[in-house]
Amino acid sequence: MAAPVLRCFARGRWFGTPGPSGVLLLGPREAHSGAQGLLAMQKARGLFKEFFPETGTKIELPELFDRGTGNFPQTIYCGFDPTADSLHVGHLLALLGLFHFQRAGHNVIALVGGATARLGDPSGRTKEREALEPERVRSNARALRQGLEAMVANHQQLFANGRAWGSFTVLDNAAWYQKQHLVDFLTAVGGHFRMGTLLSRQSVQTRLKSPEGMSLAEFLYQVLQAYDFYYLFKHYGCRVQLGGSDQLGNIVSGYEFIHKLTGEDVFGITVPLITSTTGAKLGKSAGNAVWLNREKTSPFELYQFFVRQQDDLVERYLKLFTFLPLPEIDHIMQLHVKEPEKRGPQKRLAAEVTKLVHGQEGLDSAKRCTQALYHSSIDALEVMSDQELRELFKEASFSELVLDPGTSVLDTCRKANAIPDGPRGHRMITEGGVSINHRQVTNPECVLVVGQHILKNGLSLLKIGKRNFYIIKWLQL
Ligand SMILES: Nc1ncnc2c1ncn2[C@@H]1O[C@H](COP(=O)(O)OP(=O)(O)OP(=O)(O)O)[C@@H](O)[C@H]1O
Ligand SMILES: N[C@@H](Cc1ccc(O)cc1)C(=O)O
Structure with missing residues (x-):
């Protein structure tokens, strides 16, 4: 098979010149209605970065999404490994990609990687992931499913304006790997993968050159992701996989496997990676994730x-x-x-x-x-x-205090550990650096008054300086 390359769509036709890594960057094209408009629109928004595979497929990617060609609707999937109990803002981009397809009438699948998470995807990582206990992966998978379903419901209720869309299905690849006999799998699937090709993947090369090397489990990750694509192609007619741009190698493995087995073309679309201000990929690995689960990020x-x-x-x-x-x-x-x-x-x-x-x-x-x-x-x-x-208390420090009769502003600040001991703390109040419930308090001896310093819900919000907040919950009011 000729080496697959990425391609781009411009001015109504496919074109592309390889970039430094053989990757073709998308060029601009005129937006117009129909399926080509969907890809063009997402290109214009910056959401779709690269398309795969090379030109010469029996059907062109834009045709796949065209209502007029009998190919409508398509099924598109994206996988998320439950290596944590929540999705994060980086994942949101791939999810937005799925939602855009759903809004255009296609059926989409969010695949929770209950099986793949146990192996750990080496893509874009310099080190092996810490192994997770099976029970932990299962509970993470449940949490991811719940988070996904909640977002799907919000999307439907708040962003649909009464329009009918395609379906959104959440699946877990543990469902098919649980039933899979190892020897059967290796015989039926393993035989179709060539070692040279698997070894040539960027994710494998980087890891093989690292001092830590790479485990067999990690090495086989791309085979499982390729099989997922095949499984979804067979059972759900899924022809497109969406993922962050670090997923391209795994998507290409899926394309090659499916093409070899069935002679059919499938496609990959990547979304750009969201990075922090320092340029690191926003996510779990870099420890800078902004979570979508309310318990982790309110x-x-x-x-x-x-x-x-x-x-x-x-x-x-x-x-x-x-x-x-x-x-x-x-x-x-x-x-x-x-x-x-x-x-x-x-x-x-x-x-x-x-x-x-x-x-x-x-x-x-x-x-x-x-x-x-x-x-x-x-x-x-x-x-x-x-x-x-409770969510606010994550940013502001929280104390529960007993309200003794005659409790003063100074007592309150001290008990909440909001000001230093001695004259410095006293001065912070007299010099205007302290406020309670957004009103400046300059008299340290002033006794707290319910309704003014203490709110109806038994709280006081203490502010020291410009941005140090303390929340006090008064007990036995
Ligand atoms: N910062 C990001 N920007 C865009 N896409 C992302 C980002 N982080 C993850 N994704 C994409 O979301 C999908 C699911 O990723 P996955 O759950 O495996 O997270 P991940 O890549 O392991 O993140 P991390 O490296 O933080 O552990 C993949 O397609 C991945 O490329
Ligand atoms: N490998 C993807 C997650 C994934 C899992 C299974 C799949 O079939 C597809 C994607 C990631 O780590 O980001």
Whole structure:
């Protein structure tokens, strides 16, 4: 078989010149209606980065998505390994890719890698993943499934405007590997893979050259991912796999396997990798993940993560992480030029993502928390639920104190360990550095008053300096 290359679609036809690594970068093309419009639109948004395989397939990728060709609808999948109990913002991009296909009427599958997570994907990693206990992988897989299903429901309820879409199915590859006999698998599947090809993959090469080397389990990872693609092709008619750009080698393995076995063409589409400001891939491995599970990153923290994005990134993120039409994004950016201090694009981005991930209730909560902490809103603080308060306490330190009669501002600050002992702490109050429930308190001896210093819900919000918050829950009120 000729060596497969990536290709791009431009001005209504496929074209491409190999980049430095044989990868063809996508060129621009005119957006128009129908299936070609879907790929072009996602290219314009920056969501689809590379397409695979080489030209010369029986059917061209855009035709696959065309309502008029009898190929409609297609099934597209993306896999997520449950190596943690939550998805993160990096995964969201691949999920957005699935949602865009679903919105265009195609059927999509999110595959939880309950089996593959046990092996650990070596792609893009310089070290082997820590082995996970089977029970841990199972509970992570349950959590991922729940998270995915919640987002699918939010997407359907809050972003559909009554339109009918394709289906969204969540599967787990443990379902087929559990039943798989090892010798049968190696005989039926292993025989179709050539060692030279498997060894040539970038992920394998990097690891083989590292001092740690590579285990057989990791080496076989790409075979399992290739088999998944084949399984989904056979049972669900799935012809397209979506993944981060680090997944290309595994996707190519799937293409080669399916093509060899069936003579049919399947395709891969990659999304760009989201990186932190230091350039590291945002995710578990780099320890910089922004999680989608509320217990790990609250709606407020997720919202704030996007509100904090810099001006030079926000337009790109609006295109990648939201469903807002491009002209609307242009309009938002034009307003931003006039009033940059309002951080309009950042707030809209934060709102759209938080709504998709945590629903309307999650977005309301994020806004209440933002109001309470950063906009001095007592009303917002007074109506917060226990869960929101706990989530806020992640950023602010939290103490439970008994309210003795005559408790003063100074006592409160000391008991909450918010000011240093001695005259310095006293001075911090008299010099105006302390506020309670967003009102400055300059008299250290002032006795706390319920309704003013203590809110209806038995809380006080103490602020020292510009951004050190302490939340006090008063007991025995
Ligand atoms: N930062 C990111 N940007 C874009 N896509 C990502 C990012 N992180 C993960 N993905 C993609 O999400 C899918 C599932 O990835 P997976 O669950 O295995 O995470 P991962 O790649 O192992 O992350 P990590 O390296 O943080 O452990 C893959 O297609 C992967 O490429
Ligand atoms: N290998 C992917 C996850 C995955 C698992 C199984 C698949 O069939 C596809 C993708 C990753 O680590 O990011």
